[in-house]
Amino acid sequence: MSVDSDKDLESQIAEWRAYVRRRRELHSTDAEELEDHLRGRIADLTAAGLHPDEAFLIAVKRMGSLDEVSREFAREHSGRLWKQLVLTGDDGGATTRNRHDLLVMIVCAAAAALAIKIPALFGLDFDDDSVFFMRNMSLFALAPLAAYFAWRRRLQPMVTGLLALLFAVGVVGANAYPLAADSHTLVLTTIHLPIALWLVVGVAYAAGQWRSEQRRMDFIRFTGEWFIYFVLLALGGGVLTGIIAGTFNAIGLNPETFISEWLLPCGAMAAVVVAAWLVEAKQSVVENMAPVLTRVFTPLFTATLLTLLGAFIVAGNGIDADRDVLILFDVLLVVVLGLLLYSISARDAANPPGLFDKLQLALVVSALAIDVLVLVAITGRITEFGFTANKTAALGENLVLLANLGWSAWLFLGFIRGRRPFTVLERWQTRYLVVYAAWAAVVVLVFPPLFAYA
Amino acid sequence: MHITKDLVAASATPLVLGILAEGQSYGYAILKQVNELSGGHLEWTDGLLYPLLHRLERLGHVESTWDSPPGGRRRKYYRITDQGLAELAEQRRQWAAVVDALRGVWTAGPVLRPITPQWGVA
Numbered sequence: 001m002s003v004d005s006d007k008d009l010e011s012q013i014a015e016w017r018a019y020v021r022r023r024r025e026l027h028s029t030d031a032e033e034l035e036d037h038l039r040g041r042i043a044d045l046t047a048a049g050l051h052p053d054e055a056f057l058i059a060v061k062r063m064g065s066l067d068e069v070s071r072e073f074a075r076e077h078s079g080r081l082w083k084q085l086v087l088t089g090d091d092g093g094a095t096t097r098n099r100h101d102l103l104v105m106i107v108c109a110a111a112a113a114l115a116i117k118i119p120a121l122f123g124l125d126f127d128d129d130s131v132f133f134m135r136n137m138s139l140f141a142l143a144p145l146a147a148y149f150a151w152r153r154r155l156q157p158m159v160t161g162l163l164a165l166l167f168a169v170g171v172v173g174a175n176a177y178p179l180a181a182d183s184h185t186l187v188l189t190t191i192h193l194p195i196a197l198w199l200v201v202g203v204a205y206a207a208g209q210w211r212s213e214q215r216r217m218d219f220i221r222f223t224g225e226w227f228i229y230f231v232l233l234a235l236g237g238g239v240l241t242g243i244i245a246g247t248f249n250a251i252g253l254n255p256e257t258f259i260s261e262w263l264l265p266c267g268a269m270a271a272v273v274v275a276a277w278l279v280e281a282k283q284s285v286v287e288n289m290a291p292v293l294t295r296v297f298t299p300l301f302t303a304t305l306l307t308l309l310g311a312f313i314v315a316g317n318g319i320d321a322d323r324d325v326l327i328l329f330d331v332l333l334v335v336v337l338g339l340l341l342y343s344i345s346a347r348d349a350a351n352p353p354g355l356f357d358k359l360q361l362a363l364v365v366s367a368l369a370i371d372v373l374v375l376v377a378i379t380g381r382i383t384e385f386g387f388t389a390n391k392t393a394a395l396g397e398n399l400v401l402l403a404n405l406g407w408s409a410w411l412f413l414g415f416i417r418g419r420r421p422f423t424v425l426e427r428w429q430t431r432y433l434v435v436y437a438a439w440a441a442v443v444v445l446v447f448p449p450l451f452a453y454a
Numbered sequence: 455m456h457i458t459k460d461l462v463a464a465s466a467t468p469l470v471l472g473i474l475a476e477g478q479s480y481g482y483a484i485l486k487q488v489n490e491l492s493g494g495h496l497e498w499t500d501g502l503l504y505p506l507l508h509r510l511e512r513l514g515h516v517e518s519t520w521d522s523p524p525g526g527r528r529r530k531y532y533r534i535t536d537q538g539l540a541e542l543a544e545q546r547r548q549w550a551a552v553v554d555a556l557r558g559v560w561t562a563g564p565v566l567r568p569i570t571p572q573w574g575v576a
Contacts, residue, residue: 029520030504033481033530037500040482064499072505076512349512421514 009052013038016060023066025074027348038063101152105277108148112273113266115140126261131181135174138194141272142201143167148273149204152280159208166200169445177448184389185448192393196440198223199433216430220345222279224290224338229275237267291346294339298359301336305366312373326394329374333401336367340408344429349422353415361412368405374398389451393443400439404432455495462496466506468549469496471542474516474534481507481530507532515541 013035020031038059045055063069116137124132146167150160174193179186205222206215241259248255343360375398382391411428414420473479473487485503488496510516515538522528534542 029530032528033504034501036480036527036529037482037485037504039527041500044486062500064501066501068499069501069505072502073508076505076509350508350518421512421517423512423514 006052009042009056012053012056020066023070025070025077029350030073034063034069101277101281104151105148105273108144108151109270109273109277111147112141112144112269115144116265116269117262126265131179131186134186134190135179135193136171137190138197139167139170139174141269142194142197144269145273145276146201146204148276149201153204153207155204155208159203162208163200163204166203167197170197170200173441173444177453179448179453183454185451185453188389188393188447189444192440192443196437196444199437199440202433213427213430216433217345217426220341220430220433221290222276224342224345225279226275228289228293229278230271233271233275234268237263237271290342294343294346295356298339298343298356298363301339302359302363302366305332305336305363305370309366309369326374326377329370330394330397333367333371333374333398333405336363337401337404340364341429344425347422349426351422353418353422357412357416361409361416364405364409364412368402368409371398371402371405375402389447389454392451393447396439396443400435404429404435457495457497462498465496466498467510468542468545470503470506470510471515471534471538471545474532475539475542478531478533480532484532510538513541514538 016038017031017035020026020034021028026034041059041062042052042055045058046052050058116133119129119132119136126133146163149155150163155163170193174189177185177189179189202216202219203210205219206212209215241263244255244263245259340360340363343356375395378391378395378398382395385391407428408425411420411425415422415425469488469491470484473484473491479487481503482500484507485498485500488498507516507518511518511532514535516532516534518530518532520528521531
């Protein structure tokens with residue numbers, strides 16, 4: 001009898017466990033913790049004289065509805081469900097909402113695609129007026145994207161107004177200064193305006209809660225996923241373009257103008273919005289893609305950086321202060337930062353430090369060493385040739401990266417040695433976003449007049 | 455006596471931190487202790503304790519370890535950190551201020567007569 005009821009109890013608990021495991025909000029360790037709790041209560045109740053099956057029922061009841069428990073877990077670990085932004089609470093009418101979403105996405109994507117063709121109405125041409133397009137490209141793409149999020153998150157008028165204001169500042173920063181086609185400041189604006197505006201989009205993404213660290217982390221995750229989708233769309237677009245070119249040529253029509261004037265620019269602009277929509281709508285499909293990529297590339301990049309440092313030591317003559325080479329190093333550092341950010345955002349903060357974290361630390365430290373080498377080279381160039389817009393921008397960028405990498409390395413070390421929780425690293429990275437935004441804004445708004453539009 | 459949801463929520467953190475300040479513990483034991491300390495009046499839903507513990511862990515107030523005794527089930531233990539102790543001290547100060555204010559209100563006015571204890575002999 002008692003053997004039977006024990007077996008019964010075990011099968012009941014197994015069923016309960018299977019039920020719990022179906023909830024994506026609850027990880028297996030959570031389920032294990034809850035099961036331990038359940039067994040504790042059952043043991044107490046049976047000791048008080050209840051039958052196992054009665055005890056099981058009462059224990060489950062006392063646990064509270066799993067919906068409620070899951071919701072609390074989701075609220076606490078928003079990282080697990082970041083894409084649903086649990087707290088916007090659109091549970092009801094999911095399908096009509098999805099359809100609305102699709103419609104609004106198409107409108108915004110179309111707006112982005114058309115925006116880039118509107119200047120043509122005023123006689124501006126891609127090839128002849130490339131300066132205009134270089135300055136405004138990011139506005140064409142990112143303003144509709146911000147609008148999409150403004151709708152999706154039902155932003156308050158205050159926040160919408162703030163976003164409009166920031167984009168207006170972007171328009172001014174892009175167009176107010178007399179920048180020549182061959183000026184360095186034009187190139188700097190073209191690079192930095194998208195960064196600044198992307199972080200403005202982040203305000204819309206976070207539904208105006210841009211002070212919240214968790215929302216910022218969500219935005220970092222979103223950025224990584226968005227990038228992957230964008231690259232996928234670009235690859236698909238490339239295949240489409242190739243097919244169009246080949247087939248139309250085969251029947252004696254020349255589609256080149258259509259491709260270069262319509263398909264490529266409009267497609268690229270629309271893809272910015274479509275990729276964002278895909279991240280929100282189809283998240284679960286590639287949810288684990290970016291963490292996998294960081295896992296693969298972190299060791300590879302660490303090896304590359306260490307080899308590079310070794311080569312420096314062997315060659316013994318520092319970085320040859322060639323401009324293009326310096327830019328390449330900066331790109332390398334930004335990629336490292338991306339890997340770091342992404343692995344932080346994908347990591348469960350509750351896990352203890354492991355081998356991969358040590359690898360990350362090695363990556364950060366070697367990047368730090370390279371950053372120092374680059375800084376030495378840049379300072380050398382500045383003392384030799386004086387401050388120019390490009391060199392000052394490079395100097396600033398490397399200092400911004402140095403501060404981030406340096407403190408990250410320190411926090412990582414503390415975490416690996418068990419002195420600090422992982423969350424301090426998350427907090428540091430999410431807070432640092434403001435520095436990027438500020439720096440990009442300074443380059444766009446202050447640099448052109450500061451360097452006489454050179 | 456039923457204690458309202460707001461009060462239960464407000465007192466949850468200091469209670470858990472206070473219990474952990476006496477030594478490491480695990481979910482079910484913490485819950486039982488809350489029940490005993492409040493004479494059964496504070497009724498938490500079992501499942502909701504865990505998100506709270508995880509939140510405290512994320513904030514760095516507590517840390518957790520899995521203990522797996524040979525042949526037994528794994529169990530997750532929580533321990534208070536130095537930061538958690540500081541937080542507990544801060545919460546105690548806040549609660550003391552609230553309790554003082556309430557006491558002042560309840561003894562000052564003639565409108566409110568002292569509560570007769572339920573088990574009183576009056």
